[in-house]
Amino acid sequence: MASTSGGDIWSEVMVTEEREAKEINVVYRRRKPANISQCPRANALISQINEKNPVKRMDSWRNSWINRSLCARGRKSMVVSGVANVGVQPIREEGKKKSRPAVRNNKMVQPSPDYVKKWVSYFEEVDAFTLDEESASPKVRGRWQRNSELPQFGLKGNGETSMLSIVEGLRLSWIARAIDEIQLHDNEAESPKPDSCYKQSEMPDEELALVPVEPTKASEINSFTNLLKLCGQSSPQSLSEVISKYSLNKNDVIKIGEGTYGEAFKCGGSVLKIVPFGGDLQVNGEVQKGSAELFAEAFLSLIINSLRGGDTSCRNFIETKEIRVCQGAYNATLIGAWEDWDMNHVSENDPPTAFPGKQCYVVFVLAHGGQDLESFVLRSFEEVQSLLIQVTASLAIAEVACEFEHRDLHWGNVLLSRDETSTLEFSLQGRKMWAKTFGLSVSIIDFTLSRINAGDTIQFLDLSADPELFNGPKRDKQSETYRKMLEVTEGCWEGSFPKTNVLWLHYLVDILLTKKSYKHTDKDLRDLRSLRKRLLSYDSAKAAVSDCFFNELWVDLIEGVVNN
Numbered sequence: 001m002a003s004t005s006g007g008d009i010w011s012e013v014m015v016t017e018e019r020e021a022k023e024i025n026v027v028y029r030r031r032k033p034a035n036i037s038q039c040p041r042a043n044a045l046i047s048q049i050n051e052k053n054p055v056k057r058m059d060s061w062r063n064s065w066i067n068r069s070l071c072a073r074g075r076k077s078m079v080v081s082g083v084a085n086v087g088v089q090p091i092r093e094e095g096k097k098k099s100r101p102a103v104r105n106n107k108m109v110q111p112s113p114d115y116v117k118k119w120v121s122y123f124e125e126v127d128a129f130t131l132d133e134e135s136a137s138p139k140v141r142g143r144w145q146r147n148s149e150l151p152q153f154g155l156k157g158n159g160e161t162s163m164l165s166i167v168e169g170l171r172l173s174w175i176a177r178a179i180d181e182i183q184l185h186d187n188e189a190e191s192p193k194p195d196s197c198y199k200q201s202e203m204p205d206e207e208l209a210l211v212p213v214e215p216t217k218a219s220e221i222n223s224f225t226n227l228l229k230l231c232g233q234s235s236p237q238s239l240s241e242v243i244s245k246y247s248l249n250k251n252d253v254i255k256i257g258e259g260t261y262g263e264a265f266k267c268g269g270s271v272l273k274i275v276p277f278g279g280d281l282q283v284n285g286e287v288q289k290g291s292a293e294l295f296a297e298a299f300l301s302l303i304i305n306s307l308r309g310g311d312t313s314c315r316n317f318i319e320t321k322e323i324r325v326c327q328g329a330y331n332a333t334l335i336g337a338w339e340d341w342d343m344n345h346v347s348e349n350d351p352p353t354a355f356p357g358k359q360c361y362v363v364f365v366l367a368h369g370g371q372d373l374e375s376f377v378l379r380s381f382e383e384v385q386s387l388l389i390q391v392t393a394s395l396a397i398a399e400v401a402c403e404f405e406h407r408d409l410h411w412g413n414v415l416l417s418r419d420e421t422s423t424l425e426f427s428l429q430g431r432k433m434w435a436k437t438f439g440l441s442v443s444i445i446d447f448t449l450s451r452i453n454a455g456d457t458i459q460f461l462d463l464s465a466d467p468e469l470f471n472g473p474k475r476d477k478q479s480e481t482y483r484k485m486l487e488v489t490e491g492c493w494e495g496s497f498p499k500t501n502v503l504w505l506h507y508l509v510d511i512l513l514t515k516k517s518y519k520h521t522d523k524d525l526r527d528l529r530s531l532r533k534r535l536l537s538y539d540s541a542k543a544a545v546s547d548c549f550f551n552e553l554w555v556d557l558i559e560g561v562v563n564n
């Protein structure tokens with residue numbers, strides 16, 4: 001029988017959570033909020049916003065505030081795509097070159113003190129939730145940050161909860177071992193030996209000959225070594241080696257997407273997202289990411305990946321099968337696939353032919369998640385419900401597990417496919433729930449802007465470093481969502497603000513109301529509009545998942561039989 005009290009069951013979970021909070025904190029230790037009076041900038045902003053809008057009190061949104069210094073690199077602009085009305089499937093613009101982002105400037109930027117204030121007043125002019133334009137994926141570039149410099153793991157000897165403990169808590173023994181090794185390495189008095197820094201000979205990719213080179217900077221070598229260890233490698237591989245592991249047939253390698261940094265190729269049944277790093281060559285007008293940034297991104301992906309199993313059973317974050325460090329020029333197979341895509345779609349990215357033999361990459365080997373929401377043709381309102389319950393429940397679980405905030409959940413980062421399954425299991429702190437899926441499978445990708453709390457380490461990206469991110473067009477729903485995030489976080493991107501997940505849920509509901517078509521009744525749209533309104537009152541996905549919109553989507557499973 002279908003549960004008519006899904007919200008009640010989740011409420012029970014919340015009660016259980018409170019009871020167990022102490023134990024949980026042992027593993028996922030929250031940082032203690034600093035005294036707010038120590039944060040004059042925050043106080044000024046809060047007063048300003050509360051004065052202007054007494055209903056929407058900022059202090060009720062704030063979960064924690066952590067003093068930090070603002071320092072980051074320049075960033076680049078986003079691209080705006082066309083408009084589509086409700087009832088009309090959006091048509092992708094093909095064969096047209098989109099605007100290229102500005103060249104990233106790689107110097108440290110100190111935002112002006114009035115920076116956040118300026119944007120708070122900017123978006124207050126806009127009714128953020130009655131928007132009729134949509135932008136494409138922003139071309140965000142920034143520095144991955146931790147609350148301490150990489151690589152300081154501080155795992156042993158101080159008795160504190162650590163990155164290792166959260167990893168152990170998540171039962172990631174192999175990552176735990178890698179982190180352990182890294183820590184041992186970091187504890188050595190001398191810099192690590194440069195045996196993991198390689199230079200490729202000028203031979204073709206198939207004939208890689210990696211030879212050690214002298215380190216240029218000890219910290220770079222350290223990060224590079226840590227990245228290798230995280231990937232379980234002692235030296236980089238060639239791209240060909242990774243490709244041949246996933247497909248023996250060259251025709252089976254097809255480019256399926258591109259981002260600011262990553263090129264995504266379908267390879268057999270998997271997806272290889274290839275991100276160059278550490279080189280001098282500018283890629284798509286950008287300075288390449290460094291080893292530390294890729295380490296952080298890889299680490300975050302692995303932590304999120306771990307939520308798929310164990311106690312959390314949350315399968316909506318894309319599966320990361322493995323992560324490899326590679327070196328060498330692009331091989332002929334990849335170049336061929338890249339050119340085929342370019343012929344059909346006109347790539348915004350630079351051709352990968354210019355990469356030198358010594359170029360390094362991180363290759364994220366991912367499950368194939370399907371088509372993005374932007375291009376996927378939804379058939380029914382049931383699929384809309386399925387999409388929303390899956391995204392909301394998985395964000396709720398990740399919030400509880402590691403204070404996860406995606407921070408960039410636009411319709412290009414929600415992948416959809418169909419399968420034969422009718423339910424999906426979710427588990428929050430040991431309580432199992434099943435949601436009706438109506439055969440729709442949802443995968444959340446791209447954790448570039450995401451934030452997690454991994455014990456004594458907070459991984460986040462300082463979005464304040466990219467003023468362009470908040471400078472998108474007025475009445476553009478995606479741009480407004482970044483500005484709303486700024487309002488919620490007050491520019492403190494290190495802090496925990498699960499409300500940002502709700503902002504993206506609100507964005508998704510808006511997209512489903514204004515940009516997508518599917519079979520629906522008047523009541524369906526009324527229900528969706530009501531959900532959109534109610535979402536504004538939630539402070540987290542965990543709170544939103546109890547919304548009555550989802551009640552009839554939870555099912556009771558008795559001995560594996562769905563009774564609804």
Ligand SMILES: Nc1ncnc2c1ncn2[C@@H]1O[C@H](COP(=O)(O)OP(=O)(O)OP(=O)(O)O)[C@@H](O)[C@H]1O
Nearest residue numbers: 257258259260261262264271366367368369370446
């Ligand atoms: N696992 C996957 N399954 C199917 N398609 C994928 C997968 N991963 C990535 N893609 C495709 O590749 C595109 C680029 O991937 P992604 O957004 O992760 O790259 P990125 O470089 O991080 O992008 P951004 O510019 O947003 O930072 C996606 O929009 C999607 O179309």
